[in-house]
Amino acid sequence: MTVTDIAHDIADLSLADSGQRRIEWAAREMPVVKLIQERFREERPLEGQRIAACLHVTSETANLMLALKEGGAEVRLCASNPLSTQDDVAAALVANHGISVFAIHGEDTETYYKHINQALDGRPTMTMDDGADLVATIHGERQDLIEGLRGGSEETTTGVIRLRSLAQQGKLMYPVIAVNDADTKHLFDNRYGTGQSTLDGITRATNILWAGKTVLIAGYGWCGRGVAMRAKGMGAQVIVSEIDPIRALEALMDGNRVMTTADAVPQADVIITVTGDIHAIGRTHIPLLKDNVVLSNSGHFNVEIDIPALEEASNGSRELRQNVVAYDMKDGRTVNLLAEGRLINLAAAEGHPSAVMDLSFADQALAAEYLSGNEASDLSNDVHTLPRELDAEVARLKLHSIGIDIDTPTDEQQKYLGSWEMGT
DSSP: OOGGGSSBBOOGGGHHHHHHHHHHHHHOOHHHHHHHHHHHHHTTTTTTTTEEEEESSHHHHHHHHHHHHTTTEEEEEEESSSOOHHHHHHHHHHHHHEEEOOOTHHHHHHHHHHHHHHTTTTTTSSSEEESSSSHHHHHHHGGGGGOOOOOEEEOOOHHHHHHHHHHHTTTTOEEEEEEHHHHHHHIIIIIHHHHHHHHHHHHHHHHHOTTOOEEEEESSHHHHHHHHHHHHHTEEEEEOOOOOOHHHHHHHHTTOOEOOOHGGGGGEEEEEEESSSSBBBTTTGGGGGGEEEEEESSSTTTBBOOOHHHHHHHEEEEETTTEEEEEEEEESSSEEEEEEBHHHHHHSSSSSOHHHHHHHHHHHHHHHHHHHHHTTTOOOOEEOOHHHHHHOOOOOOOOHTTTOOOOOOHHHHHHHHTOOSSSO
């Protein structure tokens, strides 16, 4: 099969060599995906499956795609964010590995959805989502595909929220595994991955000194926890705003200042939204923003900052440096928006480190294997958790790959844990 036989729409096939080097570099830090890929090569558990994947097209994702292909799946990949695509990686997947990719860095909205539909044109038996745009498109425009779908998986908090909403309305038409809810995903990817890569993206875009800055973090889920931890580690003074009283209390006890967004905004030098909701920084907050504030988002969609309201309140904007647009406000202030309000860690940096994506993508690979098996055939049309034993297997493989052994409970301990009679 030649490249011309592989359905694709990418920026430049000549970038393939660069992309291949990037894929190989990421693989060094992804031993769990490698172990799964080696087993998949022998067992071929995905034989006959067609997977449509809407994920960030990065070197880490490429290693997942290679594992799925080794498992026997036919894969079509499109981007889950227009600014996260690594064009050289897309080229390598097409030219070197025969995988269909539909993604171009900086693509407009029309092209973004065209690519989603091209991924779905392969008539998938499974979907693999990062933000639930595949599922939304299938339920809205491509319901002809429902009958052939065994199930899907979802990578993000934002996507799981959308899917649960769909399921609660009784409108979810096939089962989906919430990979995001696996402990080996959100406890590590969301906390350590988002924490490190968010600060990396802001630093690359602005070159600010974090020490001494007042940083407002809107949202204290696992991503917010991670960002707060890393910002404090860099010497920043952290304020957290929340709508959930339990998370707000936790943020306080973790040593952060907690207040309403309206009270925090006038104090903040840097604002980072990680809520998964719309207009965390909204129309009422814009007049309160500090002069020369840095506004950024690390939630999945570019709706957390009310950009239309920001534009209305300004006399215009100008690009100061790559990924930094300054809005000249009508009252004389300047507001600096990073990366068009899109995911700062992917738009201005390289996303999560490969080592943490190793866990998340191992979960995705095992979710696909689970959905392809007979035991998943009775799953209801709902949002399901990844089976606990698969979650634990990913952690076990990770520990094994770095040479760490842990204890196994004795028979006596197992009996004690399983008994109600044994007490003091």
